[in-house]
Amino acid sequence: MPDELTPNPDSPRPVATPPANPAPPSDGTDIEPILTVPPVPGAPKPNPILVVDNLARSFGGLRAVDVDHLEVERGVVTALIGPNGAGKTTLFNLLSGFDRADSGRWSFDGRAVTAPAPDQLARQGMIRTFQLTKSLAKLTVIDNVLLGAPGQAGERLWTAPFRWRWRDQEHENTGRAEELLERFNLAHMRDELAGTLSGGQRKLLEVARALMANPVLIMLDEPMAGVNPALGQSLMRHITLLAHEGMSVVFIEHAMDVVTGISDWVVVLSQGRIIAEGPPWKIIHDDEVIDAYLGRRRAGEAR
Amino acid sequence: MDFDIIFGNAARAAFGPEAVILALAAIGLNVHFGFTGLLNCGQVGFLLLGAYGTSVSVATFGWSLWAGVLIGLFLSLALAAALGIPTLRLNPLLFAIATIAAAEIIRILIGSTDAIGLTGGPLSVSFDAGAFYDLNPYPDGPQDRYGVGTFEFTGQQLWVITVGWALVALISLAIFLLVRSPWGRVLKSIREDEDAARSLGKNVFSYKMQALLIGGGIGGLGGVIDAIKTSGADPNGFRPQVTFFAFAALLLGGAATYLGPVLGAVLFWFLREWIESFLRQLASESWLPAAAADFLDGAEGIISVAMVGLALVLLMLFRPQGLTGNQTELHLDAR
Numbered sequence: 001m002p003d004e005l006t007p008n009p010d011s012p013r014p015v016a017t018p019p020a021n022p023a024p025p026s027d028g029t030d031i032e033p034i035l036t037v038p039p040v041p042g043a044p045k046p047n048p049i050l051v052v053d054n055l056a057r058s059f060g061g062l063r064a065v066d067v068d069h070l071e072v073e074r075g076v077v078t079a080l081i082g083p084n085g086a087g088k089t090t091l092f093n094l095l096s097g098f099d100r101a102d103s104g105r106w107s108f109d110g111r112a113v114t115a116p117a118p119d120q121l122a123r124q125g126m127i128r129t130f131q132l133t134k135s136l137a138k139l140t141v142i143d144n145v146l147l148g149a150p151g152q153a154g155e156r157l158w159t160a161p162f163r164w165r166w167r168d169q170e171h172e173n174t175g176r177a178e179e180l181l182e183r184f185n186l187a188h189m190r191d192e193l194a195g196t197l198s199g200g201q202r203k204l205l206e207v208a209r210a211l212m213a214n215p216v217l218i219m220l221d222e223p224m225a226g227v228n229p230a231l232g233q234s235l236m237r238h239i240t241l242l243a244h245e246g247m248s249v250v251f252i253e254h255a256m257d258v259v260t261g262i263s264d265w266v267v268v269l270s271q272g273r274i275i276a277e278g279p280p281w282k283i284i285h286d287d288e289v290i291d292a293y294l295g296r297r298r299a300g301e302a303r
Numbered sequence: 304m305d306f307d308i309i310f311g312n313a314a315r316a317a318f319g320p321e322a323v324i325l326a327l328a329a330i331g332l333n334v335h336f337g338f339t340g341l342l343n344c345g346q347v348g349f350l351l352l353g354a355y356g357t358s359v360s361v362a363t364f365g366w367s368l369w370a371g372v373l374i375g376l377f378l379s380l381a382l383a384a385a386l387g388i389p390t391l392r393l394n395p396l397l398f399a400i401a402t403i404a405a406a407e408i409i410r411i412l413i414g415s416t417d418a419i420g421l422t423g424g425p426l427s428v429s430f431d432a433g434a435f436y437d438l439n440p441y442p443d444g445p446q447d448r449y450g451v452g453t454f455e456f457t458g459q460q461l462w463v464i465t466v467g468w469a470l471v472a473l474i475s476l477a478i479f480l481l482v483r484s485p486w487g488r489v490l491k492s493i494r495e496d497e498d499a500a501r502s503l504g505k506n507v508f509s510y511k512m513q514a515l516l517i518g519g520g521i522g523g524l525g526g527v528i529d530a531i532k533t534s535g536a537d538p539n540g541f542r543p544q545v546t547f548f549a550f551a552a553l554l555l556g557g558a559a560t561y562l563g564p565v566l567g568a569v570l571f572w573f574l575r576e577w578i579e580s581f582l583r584q585l586a587s588e589s590w591l592p593a594a595a596a597d598f599l600d601g602a603e604g605i606i607s608v609a610m611v612g613l614a615l616v617l618l619m620l621f622r623p624q625g626l627t628g629n630q631t632e633l634h635l636d637a638r
Contacts, residue, residue, distance in 0.1 A: 092428070098501075136495035137495055138491065139492060152485045154485030158482050209503065
């Protein structure tokens with residue numbers, strides 16, 4: 001683990017994709033702009049997918065989220081880190097419409113989010129997963145994934161009874177869903193009920209379901225928790241590939257080797273505020289981040 | 304003790320109009336509770352509006368029976384909308400409370416003395432359902448009987464149950480076609496975890512509303528058949544236990560299955576009538592002590608309902624998924 005935490009500060013993109021998986025030719029050109037961004041909290045980005053202003057949410061006397069300004073760059077992998085209770089999940093809940101902000105505004109994909117409704121944001125392409133996995137226990141694994149497919153004709157009451165109106169689309173979706181299951185090592189569980197999966201498998205299932213929705217921005221809340229390392233790596237590799245194809249990724253993660261391994265940009269949250277942001281190899285040497293989150297010993301190891 | 308009579312009576316109840324009505328109520332409840340997870344404790348309210356909508360239209364306003372049928376169905380859909388719009392966004396338990404309260408409020412209003420002019424109030428309302436029986440293809444002379452032993456129907460009764468079971472079959476087929484589609488998948492996902500459905504872009508409120516309208520409309524149709532069968536309606540026929548009988552039938556047969564509510568309704572009436580007939584026969588046995596016969600006399604109906612309740616308890620203990628349910632699905636709750 002320590003050696004993975006030792007990036008060369010000169011390398012433009014540390015430990016991006018393992019050699020087994022050659023990066024697409026576009027790599028380097030579409031990642032470049034983010035490297036010109038100064039690593040300061042609230043830094044403006046060249047091509048942001050998400051712009052947040054003065055977002056605040058309190059629970060009683062506790063200010064859970066208090067973000068002055070945050071921009072999330074399009075087409076890159078952004079990690080959101082911070083100590084427990086820093087407000088990471090609350091920030092996810094606010095942005096995805098599952099919680100109401102006390103104040104603040106934000107825009108997603110160029111559109112101001114005025115009345116945040118989770119389903120509406122999801123249809124616009126903002127798909128999130130949950131820290132406590134929400135697998136649909138009494139649906140089969142394949143049905144769980146198929147549910148994610150956007151724009152299904154068969155989901156409308158008037159077309160639903162007439163199979164020929166949605167059979168082709170369902171067939172297409174099933175093919176795509178099976179590919180995702182294959183990738184996440186769930187193909188053998190295809191027709192089992194999701195409730196029979198292990199915790200780690202449910203986590204993978206949820207990510208597969210989210211990817212099925214063809215997100216513009218995918219927000220993953222601790223996608224690796226409980227997933228075995230090898231599979232976790234393949235999951236994250238898959239997600240980096242998708243980012244290269246233009247999907248934006250934000251993920252919450254505690255394992256620093258994962259964060260430095262796959263993220264292009266790191267945002268550090270502490271007590272609801274953004275205390276630092278920047279490329280991973282700079283963040284792990286940031287004094288404030290070390291004090292608030294990483295700890296001296298850990299950072300010493302990294303050096 | 305004549306078991307021919309006991310079984311004949313039980314079969315008569317199991318296939319008679321009461322079972323049709325219960326089956327429709329349970330099918331509607333299955334859409335709400337079984338597939339969507341909506342805890343509707345006031346299904347009887349939909350039946351009531353179906354029955355009174357039909358009866359009052361014909362008896363009080365003098366409209367045709369078919370207009371009455373449409374009004375009955377419309378009123379039950381209107382109840383679904385009126386209940387759903389304010390409460391479906393709230394906590395599911397508030398929805399449950401609202402449904403049971405709404406059904407009782409409507410029954411009490413309709414049965415109040417102030418409503419005599421409109422609904423007959425506490426007296427029952429009755430009308431001429433001749434338009435329906437005019438279509439009866441079965442010869443219906445005073446001597447015409449169909450069936451064997453006590454399992455027999457008059458031509459009119461046979462016509463009601465023919466139409467009734469045909470509707471049950473059609474509606475079950477429609478529900479099957481709907482629920483096996485992606486639309487049904489969304490309903491089930493809402494039952495399992497509505498936030499997960501939301502996070503994937505499904506408009507949960509809209510789907511719940513659709514389920515509520517469909518299930519309520521099916522309940523309303525049960526009420527319409529009740530009105531035609533009795534040529535009227537009586538507020539006492541729509542007490543809260545009707546909802547719970549429908550739940551009993553649904554759980555007996557197996558919730559979230561296609562045939563469960565129908566099988567459950569047939570079984571419910573079979574058991575109930577079998578036990579009641581058995582007890583009635585028992586009470587007239589000469590060897591029974593006088594005290595026991597006195598106890599049974601007139602209490603057969605109550606005891607038989609209690610026994611059905613007992614059967615339900617035993618079923619929950621030994622086969623909790625119902626007769627047609629899936630065993631593995633059930634055990635997934637223990638997460």
